Each structure stands twice: as C-alpha cells, then as structure tokens.
Amino acid sequence: MRVTIKTIQNELQRRGEDVHLEKGDGYFYFRGKEPDNWLDKTVRVATLSSLTLEQWVAEYERLKNMNRDLLRGPAPASAHPESKARSRQRKRKE
Numbered sequence: 001m002r003v004t005i006k007t008i009q010n011e012l013q014r015r016g017e018d019v020h021l022e023k024g025d026g027y028f029y030f031r032g033k034e035p036d037n038w039l040d041k042t043v044r045v046a047t048l049s050s051l052t053l054e055q056w057v058a059e060y061e062r063l064k065n066m067n068r069d070l071l072r073g074p075a076p077a078s079a080h081p082e083s084k085a086r087s088r089q090r091k092r093k094e
Helices: 005-014 053-072 081-093
Strands: 019-023 028-032
Touching (some): 005 053
Antiparallel strands (some): 019 028
C-alpha cells in the first residue's frame, strides 16, 4: 500500500485519534486537539515514503507518550523513593 497523508490520517482516526498530518520543509507534523498542545509534534523525514504506515503510527504514539511525560513534569520530591529514604535516614540520626 502506498503511504499518503490520507492513509496515515485514516489509520490514526480508525484508532480513535483526531489528528491531521501536515507537511513542513523537510519534516511533517501532527495537528489536532491533543497535538496542538504538545511541545514536540514533528517527524523529521524528507518524504512520506521514508516510513511505512506502521512506522508513522509508531511515531505518533512515541510523540504522544513523550509529550505526556514531558507535560506531566517531574514527580514531587516527596514521592521520589530516594527522597523518602533520605528523610528516614535524617530522622534516625536525630
């Protein structure tokens, strides 16, 4: 099957994602309700045929997960296991 913007969008929409793939100068990027809030939404390839349909879907999922993790930010210090251990050590010394 030939990879086109339409086939990529159709596959992502079939998977429940409301996104559009756009072409930039030497890259492609995702647009839509969720991707519009992402810090990084670009796939740096020169042509659509640089990736298979499965690879395009995997790139979308990779960007979605990466942005979710980036936008979530670091865990609070109190939730970090090392912080809890240090806190217990300090209490023992006192």
